[in-house]
Amino acid sequence: MxxxxxxxxxxxxxxxxFAATWSAWARSLLLDLAGQEGERAAELGRAIGYDLVAGRFAPDSPVIAGTPGEIAEALLPHVPGASPLTLVARMNALAAEAPQVxxxxxxxxxxxxxxxxxxxxxxxxxxxxxxxxxxxxxxxxxxxxxxxxxxxxxxxxxxxxxxxxxxxxxxxxxxxxxxxxxxxxxxxxxxxxxxxxxxxxxxxxxxxxxxxxxxxxxxxxxxxxxxxxxxxxxxxxxxxxxx
CATH class of the missing domain: 3.40.50.1000 (HAD superfamily/HAD-like)
Structure with missing residues (x-):
């Protein structure tokens, strides 16, 4: 007992x-926000502690334990015209589709x-x-x-x-x-x-x-x-x- x-x-x-699941999500999100431009996506990746080339998160990345709102807060300065609500909605939509391992x-x-x-x-x-x-x-x-x-x-x-x-x-x-x-x-x-x-x-x-x-x-x-x-x-x- x-x-x-x-x-x-x-x-x-x-x-x-974590790595097997969320690396694919991060890549999809960043390329989507960057209009499929690799250099722009890499810049956005740095804002959330994700290395697009290596496919690796930094230990302090907000993606690891943060909320979608905290991830959006890190991205917003780099995504002109986006609002917190629309960015979180986009992240949630992609998260629901992320392949889980x-x-x-x-x-x-x-x-x-x-x-x-x-x-x-x-x-x-x-x-x-x-x-x-x-x-x-x-x-x-x-x-x-x-x-x-x-x-x-x-x-x-x-x-x-x-x-x-x-x-x-x-x-x-x-x-x-x-x-x-x-x-x-x-x-x-x-x-x-x-x-x-x-x-x-x-x-x-x-x-x-x-x-x-x-x-x-x-x-x-x-x-x-x-x-x-x-x-x-x-x-x-x-x-x-x-x-």
Missing amino acids: TDIQGLIFDKDGTLFD AATDLPKLLGALRERGLRLGLATNDAEGPARSHLATAGVEDMFDFVAGFDSGHGAKPAPGQLLAFADRMGIAPARVAMIGDSRHDLHAARAAGMRGIGVLTGLALAADLDPLAETVLPDIGHLPRWLDGLSADRSPAEVDAA
């Missing part, structure tokens, strides 16, 4: 491999977690609409009891609003929920919510980036069942902080 009753996942870099066999893993009686949630700084589209395309939307994007009314990470809304909706004490994510934003949100924080390495962060904030860092979410099997039922987030 474990004291965990709920799991809330980040999406990009956690359920889906799952970090593991999601139907199998999430089905097994639900068979354990766990409630499952999603907290993403993406918009809720594209997030639901990605889950539906992966065939797992119905496995989630709760889905929240930055625009769902609970705020965005690293604030804990999405996580606390999940716990409240499910009727679970926050200390009995684990947040699984690939970024420090995710783990800061977990701590602020009083939840266990589990890091995964399918995003761009290294283990050294996540270790100080995480109870454990796993190669990917496919290792969650083994972690749950070995979990001590009496280890609380407060004890992790004191360790």
Whole structure:
């Protein structure tokens, strides 16, 4: 038995491999905004920390953990005539179409977690609409009891609003929920919510980036069942902080 009753996942870099998924989205967005002009697209890429030639994000790119609004804010000075609303709408439309590369066999893993009686949630700084589209395309939307994007009314990470809304909706004490994510934003949100924080390495962060904030860092979410099997039922987030 474990004291965990709920799991809330980040999406990009956690359920889906970040680089494999979002490099294609960034290239499509930048070329679209640049009228398919390569040099102009590369300039826009620098504004959001994306190297168009190498297909690589900088560690501080707002695409990694930011909201669409934050990405739009970085792009707006370089896109004359665009408005925040139209730019975010364009990003969301392309995001909904972005090919998602799952970090593991999601139907199998999430089905097994639900068979354990766990409630499952999603907290993403993406918009809720594209997030639901990605889950539906992966065939797992119905496995989630709760889905929240930055625009769902609970705020965005690293604030804990999405996580606390999940716990409240499910009727679970926050200390009995684990947040699984690939970024420090995710783990800061977990701590602020009083939840266990589990890091995964399918995003761009290294283990050294996540270790100080995480109870454990796993190669990917496919290792969650083994972690749950070995979990001590009496280890609380407060004890992790004191360790």
